[in-house]
Amino acid sequence: MLYEVEQLSQNLIKEAIVNQASDLHVIPTSQGYLVQMRIHGQIKSVKRLPSKQAERLISHLKYQSGMDIGERRKSQSSMLPFVEQNHKYTLRLSTLPATPSESLAIRISKQNSSTMIQNLPLLPKQLPSLFQALHYTYGLLLITGPTGSGKTTTLYSLLNEFISKKNRRVISIEDPIEQSIEQAVQIQINEKAGITFESGLHSILRHDPDVIVIGEIRDKQTAKLALRSALTGHYVLGTLHTHDCYSAIIRLLDFGLTRAELAEATRMIMTQRLFLPTCRYCERERAQECSHFLYRGRKAVYETLFAERLRETILNQEVPYRKLRNEVRLAWSLGYLEEEEIERQGLW
Numbered sequence: 001m002l003y004e005v006e007q008l009s010q011n012l013i014k015e016a017i018v019n020q021a022s023d024l025h026v027i028p029t030s031q032g033y034l035v036q037m038r039i040h041g042q043i044k045s046v047k048r049l050p051s052k053q054a055e056r057l058i059s060h061l062k063y064q065s066g067m068d069i070g071e072r073r074k075s076q077s078s079m080l081p082f083v084e085q086n087h088k089y090t091l092r093l094s095t096l097p098a099t100p101s102e103s104l105a106i107r108i109s110k111q112n113s114s115t116m117i118q119n120l121p122l123l124p125k126q127l128p129s130l131f132q133a134l135h136y137t138y139g140l141l142l143i144t145g146p147t148g149s150g151k152t153t154t155l156y157s158l159l160n161e162f163i164s165k166k167n168r169r170v171i172s173i174e175d176p177i178e179q180s181i182e183q184a185v186q187i188q189i190n191e192k193a194g195i196t197f198e199s200g201l202h203s204i205l206r207h208d209p210d211v212i213v214i215g216e217i218r219d220k221q222t223a224k225l226a227l228r229s230a231l232t233g234h235y236v237l238g239t240l241h242t243h244d245c246y247s248a249i250i251r252l253l254d255f256g257l258t259r260a261e262l263a264e265a266t267r268m269i270m271t272q273r274l275f276l277p278t279c280r281y282c283e284r285e286r287a288q289e290c291s292h293f294l295y296r297g298r299k300a301v302y303e304t305l306f307a308e309r310l311r312e313t314i315l316n317q318e319v320p321y322r323k324l325r326n327e328v329r330l331a332w333s334l335g336y337l338e339e340e341e342i343e344r345q346g347l348w
Helices: 002-018 051-064 124-132 151-165 197-204 220-231 245-254 259-265 307-314 324-333 339-344
Strands: 021-029 032-039 042-049 076-084 087-096 103-110 139-144 170-174 185-188 211-214 235-240 266-275 299-306
Touching (some): 002 103, 021 051, 051 076, 051 103, 124 299, 139 220, 151 211, 151 235, 151 266, 170 197, 185 197, 197 211, 211 220, 220 235, 245 299, 299 307
Parallel strands (some): 139 235
Antiparallel strands (some): 021 032, 032 042
């Protein structure tokens, strides 16, 4: 029986990897459990499992990742390494005490799979804005967007450029560390050991960093430390869960920062979404077998604010700039995106 459940877990994870799924879900229903995968941003139901089999599967994965298998009344999270065809992956497991039973979600991240900056954007004209982020030596850069919008991919791509081409010393504090970055010092949040974003940032500042990375700015203390670090000559990169660039400014103001402080410290804010492009060669949407590498997988569309327009926007002046919706509609007018794909993200 142990072999069966282990084989089931291996097969499900391998199937998710083959299908380029970012997430795997095992969800309780009134008729057993439903297994779903998020593939290119869309949820796909792949199979049903009997309740007993699914519960054994969840218990097995909780045990493998070091969770308390007897605790079903509280949510838990943990990490698990996985290797498939010589490629290393990190599985981030999260459980919830759902009704009628426990639910499991697995985020799948490929290690050492940093995307080159020039391969990130759907619109080539947005490349100069991304490269602009590499020219700053101090200040605050924010990458924003909802969960699954590709913030971490953009962040890690920038970090690899800083290390390989700019010879900068990079130190990050993350929860969790989703990819290992060669030559970067990466700190994992561990609240039980007293390592929080706040305490970690204090320690990083004494470690001679050129670039400080904050996996996510979640609270007032972290926001104020990030700002202080940016104002004292460090280049600070962080992510925020906000809808657009202006929402990021409002969020930081809610954390107690002032407009004057933000205008002085912030160098760039970028917001992004991931879209499945239409291949202009095949004239087919989302063709998995397409031989044109540029059009495989999802691509990012960005909204960026920097230089004088950023400063004026922070100071609450009426400044016109190209918002994410404008960029997405441009991509549609050029034939890169289908209307359905834009509507799915509420940006039509």
